[in-house]
Amino acid sequence: MTTNEPVLQIQHLNKDVKQNNEGQYERKNRRALVDIGNLAPTVVEVGKPTQISRPVTRNFCTQLGENAQPAADKNVKIQKPQPEPNKGDVPLKPHEETPRIKSKKPSKSLTTVLTARSKAACGITTKPKDLVADIDESDINNELAEVEYVEDIYKFYKLSETEGGLQDYMNSQPDLNAKMRAILIDWLIEVHRKFNLMPESLYLTINIVDRYLSVKKVPRRELQLVGISAMLIACKYEEIWPPEVTDLIEISDNAYPREQILTMEKAILGHLGWYLTVPTPYVFLVRYSKASLPYDSEMENMVFFLTELGLIHYSVIITNCPSKLAASAVYAARCTLKKTPAWTETLKHHTGYYEHELRECAKILVTFHECASETKLKAVYRKYVNPEKGAVALFPPARNLEAVVSDGDSE
Template identity: 80%
Template sequence: MTSNESVLPIPQPNRADVKQINVGQKERRNNRRVLGNISNLAPTVVVEAAKATQITRPITRNYHAQLVANAQGAADKNVKIQKPQSETNNGEVALKKQEESPKRRAKKPSKSLTSVLSARSKVACGITLKPKDPVVNIDESDINNELAEVEYVEDIYKFYKLSETEGGLQDYMNSQPELNAKMRGILIDWLIEVHRKFNMMPESLYLTINIVDRYLSMRKVPRREFQLVGISAMLIACKYEEIWPPEVNDLIAISDNAYSREQILVMEKAILGQLGWYLTVPTPYVFLVRYTKASIPSDDEMENMVFFLTDLGLIHYSVIIANNPSKLAAAAVYAARCTLNKTPVWTETLKHHTGYNEDELRDCAKILVSFHASANETKLKAVYRKYVNPEKGAVALFPPARSLLAEVVAGESS
C-alpha cells in the first residue's frame, strides 16, 4: 500500500445477525438424517446464498473499484439453472439442456410452400423480372465533333417533334377534284427516279415530297400541272439542300420537254408564296439519321434497309397521312431490325430517342414489310431499282421480316 492511498474501514457484522446464524446452525444440527438420498425423494432446486467474500487485505480505493467491477460482471452473467427432465430405469436423472438465449430462439420467418412454388414456376417460365438494358449515350463518340452539336442535339429534336405536330398534313386528296392517291404515287415514284439519276443528296428527295404534299393540301392543282408541281418542288429543294443544284434546262430535258422554262419558274414562285417560304421543316430524313444512330449496332446494311423501307412508305399516300415523319422513321427502323433479325427488336435506347413504344410502331411496320414483299411485283419500281443496286447493299433482295409478314397475312385472311 502506498502512502497516498487511504484505508477504508472494514464493516463489522451485526450482533443480531450473528445470533440468528447460530440459531440456524443448531436447528440444522438437530435435524440430521442417518440415510442420504436413495432416489425416493422429489428433486428440489437448492439455490445457495452467495458467500461473503473474505477480505484479507486493506481495501484501498483502487482495490474497491476492482471489487465493484468484478461484482458487476458477475451480476450481468445469466445464471443457467438445470432442471430435472425425466428419470431413467436405473434411477438416474437426466438434466434438461440449458435454455437458449432469446436471440438464438428467434428464427427467421420461413417462406410458405406456395410462395416457393410460385417463385420456381416464374423462373421456369421465364417470367422473372429482368433488368432493363441501359440507355446508351449515342453522342459520346461525337463530343469533339463540332458539327454534331452534341450540346444542343436533344433540344433540336424536341423542337422537331413539336414542329411536326403543329404542321402535320391533313387528308387533302378529297379536296383535289382531278387527282387521286394513285396519281400521287406515280409522281413520287418518278421523282425518286429523277433524284437517283441526278445523284442528289437524300435530304433533297424528302424535302421535295414534303413541298409537294404541303402545296397540294393548300391549292387545287389541275391534272395537266401535276408533274409541273413535282419538278418545281424538286428545283426548290435542290436550291435549298444541294451545293450544285441541277439547272432548269436539265429538269426540262428529263421531263421530256413537257413544260417550258417560264412555266417552271412561275410555278416555283407560286409554291414559295403559298408556303410562305417556309422550307426548314422536319422531314423523315432528320429523324432517320438520329434513329438509325440509336439502333446499336448501326452499320451500312442497317442504314440502307431503313431508307429502303422509308422510301417505300413515301410513295403511298395512306402511309404519309396516317403517320407523321418521326413515327414513319421509327417504324422503318423497327421493321429493318425485324428484317435483319436484330435482338432485341426494340431497345431502351431506341425508346428513349424516338419516344415510341414497340406497340405504337407495329402496325406501320407491318405495312412497310408488306410493301417490301411486293416491291418486285408492283408497277412502281423506282425504289426497288434504287436499292437492288450493290452500292445500296442490295437490301431490296433481302427476304422481308417473317414475323411481321405473317401477321399481315393472318390479318388479311381474317
C-alpha cells in the first residue's frame, strides 16, 4: 500500500476535510442539518412512509405525486370506506382494525362493598341530606367577620360554656327566690331599653348577676344593687359610651349612693376573678340566626324575643346552657313563623343539636310567648310589641309545635 492510500481513505470517509497549501488536512466548520419542517414523506409501499432529506419544492412535489400514484394503483386493495376521524384522533395503521369503545363501569372496592353490606345488616340506610349552606360566603371579604377562625371560635365557646356552666344556686340563697330574680331581670331589661344599649350589654349583665349569686349570698335589699353594678360592669366592657354612675343612681330612684355602687362593683369583679369574656346566649344567637336561612329581620326579632322571655325565668337558664337556649329559640321562632323545614341540615351542622333535643325547651318558650301579654312582667312584651322590632310579640304563638316533627327526628 502506498502512502497516498490512507489519505484517500480519509477523504472518502470525511468529505468535509480539505488540504491546505502546506499539505495538511483541516476540517470545515459545518453544522449538521436539522429538521425545520420541510421534509416530505415519500411512499415506497402503501402504508410504509419514509422520510427523505430533500427540501420540498414545487417540482419535487409534482415528481413525488407522479411516482407514487402508479405504485399505489398496483398495491392498494379495495376497502370499505371508513368514517373520517375526528380532530385529534390518532390515525390507524392499515393492518389495524377500528377499536371498539367499551363502556367500562367503575368497579367497587372490597371495602365499599363490605361497608354497604354492614349498614344493610344493621338496618342503616343512606338517606339524601340537604346540603349544608355556606353561611359565611357573603362575609369572605369582611375582615371583621373572621371567616377563617369562626368555626374554631364557636368550638371554644361550646367548650367554655360546658366548663363554666351555672349550677342551681337558689337553694343556697336564704333571702332570695326565683320570683325575685325574675322581677330584677325584667327591670334590667327595661333599663337597658331606656338607655338604648347594645344587646351584648344586656346578656352580659344577666350572666354577671347569675354568676355572682351562685358564689355569694345576697340579702334581699341588695339584690337591685347587684343588678345595677352588674350593668355598670357590662356597659364598661361592651359599650363605647357607657352610662355614668349618676345615671344609674337616678334610674334606681336614688336607692343606693355612689360609693355603695362602686363598692359592689369591686366586690363582683373580685368574686368573678375579673372573668368577663364568657359565651352568653347572645354570641350563639348571632351565629344560629345567621344559619337559619332565609335570614331576615323578622326572624332575628322573633329569636331575640323568645330568648329574652326565657332569660327572665330561673328554671330555663339553669336547665339549659346558653347554646341550647339559643338553638331552642331559633327552632321555636321557625315554628312560629312557619318556616319549613323547622330544622335544617345547616342548623344541625352549626348548632350541633338535633331537633328532638330542642323541642322541650322550645315548648316552654312558646308557652311564655302565649301568656306574654297577660303576665305582670311585661318588659319584654313592651319591647317587642314596638313596630321598630317588627311587632313580633303580636304574632300568634306556635301552638302546633308538638306536631312539627322532621323526618330525621329519630336520630
